Amino acid sequence: MTPAPDRHPAGLSTLFLTEVWERLGFYILMAVLTLHMDKEMGWSDGTKGVVYGVFLAGCYFFPLAGGWLGDRVLGQIKTVRLGAALMTLGYVALGLSSRAHVALFGAGLCLIAVGTGILKVNISVLVGNLYVDRLHLRDAGFNFYYMGVNIGAAIAPIAATALGFWFGSYRPSFWVGALGMVMAQVVFYRGRGRLIQVNPLAAGAEDSTETMxxxxxxxxxxxxxxxxxxxxxxxxxxxxxxxxxxxxxxxxxxxxxxxxxxxxxxxxxxxxxxxxxxxxxxxxxxxxxxxxxxxxxxxxxxxxxxxxxxxxxxxxxxxxxxxxxxxxxxxxxxxxxxxxxxxxxxxxxxxxxxxxxxxxxxxxxxxxxxxxxxxxxxxxxxxxxxxxxxxxxxxxxxxxxxxxxxxxxxxxxxxxxxxxxxxx
Known part of the structure; x- marks a missing residue:
């Protein structure tokens, strides 16, 4: 029997860097979203609260649909790319929005919520897929991947602060979010050959024989x-x-x-x-x-x-x-x-x-x-x-x-x- 490899798979760096760029864009948005609605859209606290809550709910409800797309329709890799494309369009729509173009603001948030939801669940599945033959490293691999999430999240508010100082507006932050998503797609596309698109249970993972x-x-x-x-x-x-x-x-x-x-x-x-x-x-x-x-x-x-x-x-x-x-x-x-x-x-x-x-x-x-x-x-x-x-x-x-x-x-x-x- 061939022993399980003791090194992390090469595809992990692809997913790590993809997530750094993707989370950079998302958390720049989260850093300025309430402030943008307050200062540039002029909305009341009640309106801001409803929009904020609905947006977050969408980001975390759409993984249910994203899992189905990845498992049954497009596969994880194509679904991640679709989600990234939708998020990019969403940031562009936000960058073009204003008090006179509220529909673009709503469309941008909807695109980002859908894109985040279907990307989030499938990129996590891809991380797990990398460890089918090295289950003993899976927890460490997810910890490393989670570091990418938080590196992007830590850089984002600093970037938003610098943009606010330079431009005196929150709108440039949305354009940087779009740039981050472009970089995420470049990294993901170049490293796609290192990824594994399989169902871990079908590949012989330990859970396949469990009954209850x-x-x-x-x-x-x-x-x-x-x-x-x-x-x-x-x-x-x-x-x-x-x-x-x-x-x-x-x-x-x-x-x-x-x-x-x-x-x-x-x-x-x-x-x-x-x-x-x-x-x-x-x-x-x-x-x-x-x-x-x-x-x-x-x-x-x-x-x-x-x-x-x-x-x-x-x-x-x-x-x-x-x-x-x-x-x-x-x-x-x-x-x-x-x-x-x-x-x-x-x-x-x-x-x-x-x-x-x-x-x-x-x-x-x-x-x-x-x-x-x-x-x-x-x-x-x-x-x-x-x-x-x-x-x-x-x-x-x-x-x-x-x-x-x-x-x-x-x-x-x-x-x-x-x-x-x-x-x-």
Whole structure:
């Protein structure tokens, strides 16, 4: 028997660089979207919140359709290229939009939401396909790929800040997003020969022989549905980074050199790059002492940490942020972004890992789609709740989020015995 290779496949660098460029464009958009709607479109907080929430929901609901396209119609490679082309057109439409051309703005967001959705799920499948013959390296490969996501996300707010200084407008950021997508397509096209377009189960992966009784399958689905509800409430709080916290940066935070409202979204991916190895190191140390918490307990801890972040934002609002005057120290937002990062590390990758472990073999794709749907629900809810940001004292707004996150933590605690049953 030929031993499994001990090196990462060459195609990983292609997908890594594709994602760096793709995420650069997407997170430039996320850095300026609320600000653009506020300053250049002149919309109310309520309108901005609805548009923001619907856009995020689309980005995370369309992976359900994208998975079907990749598996049944076009294949993963062609579907990724289609998604990238749609996103490029979307950024161009945004770059051409204005108060007099609102339809172009809406069309641009729709194209980017569809393109992101069908690209996102299929590029992840392509990463997994690379490791059919080297399963022992798959987790490390996904970690490396995730670094590409966060490198692009970290560069984007800095680029948006520089563009804002130079041009005094958010529209050039959309053109840079289009350029990023062109570069992503060039990288992907040149490296397409290194990619593998197969169904891993058909290639002999370990899950192909798994069977499960119908009753056990139903129990696992019910457990995951409960987890999805918890996750949706988490993302409701998490995506305030692009809405309420961006408005806090723009209206309530003291102006300092090199820090514009869109710059603050640099800190979260930067914290990811710094804190992830530290957090993993702590869990490795606990594992050697046989005291590492289970995955559900880590998720519960993440919900509590997220609640703490919103509680601190409530305090910052009470101490002056409510006035919508630029008097608050930037350290409030930077510190909260660090706390949110800890919560993200505890919930986002671990939640996906838990889904792949617990889901019945024949439902894994649909259950992962359910995870993305929970993300979409949270994204939409973040914008829906965001419509109240200007209608109540900001500290009450953040306390509302604390309450929702507290309910989700309680729900996770109630479900803990059932969740831990599948982590043994």
């Amino acid at each position: 009784l119908p009753a056990e399958s139903r129990q696992r689905v019910l457990v995951l549905l409960g987890l999805f509800l918890v996750a949706a409430l988490f993302w409701t709080g998490f995506y305030q980074n692009g809405f309420a916290m961006t408005l806090f940066a723009e209206r309530s935070t003291r102006v300092v050199p090199l820090l514009r409202p869109e710059t603050y979204q640099f800190f979260q991916p930067a914290f990811i790059l710094v804190l992830t190895p530290l957090i993993l190191g702590v869990f490795t140390l606990l594992r050697t002492r046989s005291s590492e918490p289970s995955t559900p307990r880590k998720i519960l801890l993440g919900m509590l940490v997220m609640g703490l972040a919103m509680l601190i934002m409530s305090l910052a609002s009470r101490l002056g942020g409510n006035l919508d005057r630029p008097i608050m120290s930037p350290s409030w937002l930077i510190g909260v972004y660090g706390i949110i990062t800890v919560a993200e590390v505890l919930i986002s990758p671990l939640g996906q890992s838990f889904v792949t472990k617990v889901a019945p073999p024949h439902l894994r794709g649909r259950m992962m789609g359910g995870w993305f749907a929970a993300t979409a629900t949270g994204g939409y809810a973040s914008g829906l709740i965001g419509s109240f940001y200007g209608r109540m004292p900001h500290h009450h707004y953040y306390l509302l989020l604390v309450g929702l996150l507290g309910c989700s933590a309680l729900l996770a605690l109630i479900q803990l015995p059932r969740l831990e049953r599948y982590t043994a």
